[in-house]
Amino acid sequence: MAMTTSELIEQFKTEATNTGAGAVVYEAKDAQDAKDYVLRLAQEKNVQHVVKSRSTLSQEIGLRAHLEAAGVQVVETDLEEWIAQLAGEKEGRATNKSIEQIAALISQATGKRLEATPQVLLNAARDALRPLYINADMGISEADLAIAETGTSVTLSNEGNERLVALLPCIHVTLIDREKLVPTLDDATAKLKPLSRELTGRKMPSYVTHITGKNTTGDIRGAFRARAQGPEEEHIVLVITAASKS
């Protein structure tokens, strides 16, 4: 018998919270509630710098603007979004640009005169963004899929920036559209190839990353649940979108 969305959510919450060093799972009532949760968290933890990977949810609820309005600096790390941000464009409103325009934007941002060739610009972007991940207080990403039986968030990308967003800052927040919950690993795998084509245009993207709970290690006696190499806190915000049924 197929599970209902509520059942999937309950299972997801239980698993994500209880697996090893668990995550904190917040079920947001609506878009405002989700935004407020993230801002409240940021304020409680004195977050000043946020790095973000692409998120349609965030765009839909206006999360970046909400944080910026409260004085939190948010940097987009998906290259297209970052470039759009440099151009002063709103979240999710990236316009098509020529390579010369991109070169100009990145040159301005980095204070260097950059040649309008892809590799040069890509390298410059990497050099500019890298320290930002490392110094960020918080990373925000969105799961493309979530697995209820294990409490796992799944992301797909070609760039890999969401992996750095999830691992390097001190706090990691994952936004999940409730409708993207599937029951099992097998269900997630079945969706992987169609989703890959849809999101990245390839049979399989460069990166598919599963994250469950919070990083830990058993390698030092008594260390279970201690923070290893990733964030100190993992927060998952389950969001109802305007389009989804409750």
Add this chain to the structure above:
Amino acid sequence: MSKAMAKRVHEALTDENLQSALSGFNAPRRRRVIPDFDVLSKEIRRVKEESIANLPQLVKQFKAAATASGAVVYEAKDAEDANAYVLKLAQERAVKHIVKSKSMLTEEIELREYLENADIEVTETDVGEWIIQLAKEKPAHITGPAIHKTLGQVTELFSKATGEQLEANPQVLLDAARQILRRAYIEADMGISGVNIAIAETGTIVIVTNEGNGVITTTLPPIYVAVVGYEKLVSSFEDANAILKLLSRSTMGMKTTVYVSYITGPSQSTAIPGRAVLGGQGPTEVHIVLVDNGRLQMRESPEFREALYCIKCGPCLGVCPVFGSLAGQTYGYIYQGGIGAIMTAFHQGLAEGKDVASLCMGCLACREVCPARIDIPRLVSALKAKAVAEEGLSTKGKVMRSVLKQPKRMDRLMRIASHLQGPFVDNDGMIRRLPYPLNSLTEIISLPALAKSPLPDRMKAYSAPKEGTRPRVAFYAGCIANYAYPDLGEDVMRVLREYGAEPYYPLEQACCGAPAHFSGDVETMISLAKLNIAALEEEEPDYIVTVCAGCAMMLKNEYPRLLAAEPGWSKRAQALSDKIRDFSQLILQLTPAAESKPSRDIKVTYHDPCHLRRGMGIYGEPRQLLEREGFELVELGNSEVCCGFGGEIVLDYPELSNSVLKRKLDNIEATGVDTVVTSCLPCILQIRGGLDKRKGPNCNIKVIHMAELLAKDEHSIGLDL
């Protein structure tokens, strides 16, 4: 067994820090129950069998898909080939600093050392691996490289690495590690990792980790090198799932690891118009080095191919009593445990593999927990047999063969020994001190004196069954009953008669061949198998009863396997096998309707012999019988863990045997009960002998065989043992 191995074993057993670190490992605990283990492990087995069978096809498919995704795939035939490739790449790219995440394969080929010798800095980023890098040691376990380190030792290592005195607190230590390792990630020009699974259909590699270092190592540095053993290849994501579903449950009891990364080619971006450009936030270059180093040869061998099904999860080590005493570095090579013996044989050399195999107690615990259903004990036996076939028997093996193969000679020697033992036998019939070379044995266990009148002498009148309607039961006693515990043999005959059987003792029975089995002497085993089959089948018994689990397992499981290639003998061996009954099993079978006796208010505990419980699946029957007889059974903690006798282990590595025995004795004492019942004679020898050493001749704890318990019950009201 090499001198070097014997030395390492001794050092490990006398290393207080190590033994302290291992103490939690061996504490009595309930075995973790994994839901759906049977179904899931069957699936993994299927996936591995098919994948290894189809390996050439999968390699072709993987290479094509990975190359299409932008990765470079290199097939390395051995360690030198793989290492040279990585070094050349590093030198061409002017790599100065490499970060590495955990990989047993890279330990096997010694990649890090190779790169460091070429003046490239390599930092291990898995905390466990970093610990052993700092300590300049090899991994102590397949998944937990630093389990042998105490908190104090880690504190010392990290304090030295950071230059400050750190608090002996796990979080403090991890925070210090993270700071150093982060700097390494950021500086590094190249990242290297191992791979858990390689998916052919898309050229994808899969890495599972908990710490997060696996994600960072494979994303931050501009070049990423994945080092993959051929056996990691599977066809599809669905096949990969089969492995993932049990991998972390098996290793850690968690449904999944914190991070699972599926990587297909380099990072790429379409943000810059034109075409997709490689690099950006992640590596611009990805190299996948597929490594053979003996794996393909393993695949070619019908006997050893099964070892390639290993998913390197580790619980085989968690239940291994030898590992629990020694930890991994003692094994001397990279891979540990029974499965490690096979890997060592093919990746390092047969002599080295045989060395690792010499540590195996044959307790069968590993096989029970393996998610790929690998018959590790059979592989270890096969490896020992292969060593004998290729190198011949050792001197000790030759001597043993000359005695075992000639039952009459063996009988004569035992009788001679029973006459010569006089000076060594104490008044109570125990031998507590033997001269060299058996002195190390009697240091750990006191032995029973050999009987002046061995069982065969007493059984002359019972060598053939009487005609009648009762079930005809041939009694196979085994050497220990025959020469050390003949009274037990008489108890068996009496009890069987009282329970309605017609027992007899075939005089032509010989040693079951277990000692030859432990040393890989197949020729002797086959010779004895044929002898015993002929002796036992002659009077057409309905059943063959055994009192020694070790013997029983030989007759029941090994004889059919040994003789499988000879059709006539194979049939006879199988017929014999079908008739084998453990004593408890037979008693219950003979008296299915017997009523339970009233409670005697006597507590007993039961030790499960390895070869009875796991070798033959018998553990309910003895307990049922004990309770039916009115005894109160107090369960022994870790009842199913080996007593330590371990075939040749008690002779080759007596200290190791003693280390395992000690835990058994501790568990026995913890029950507070003074009667230990069991169904195996080496176990009785070992446990009784160990208790005598521990508590002296007036030890109140009695260790007896089920047959003795029932025999005495028939002739006394209370339990006066």
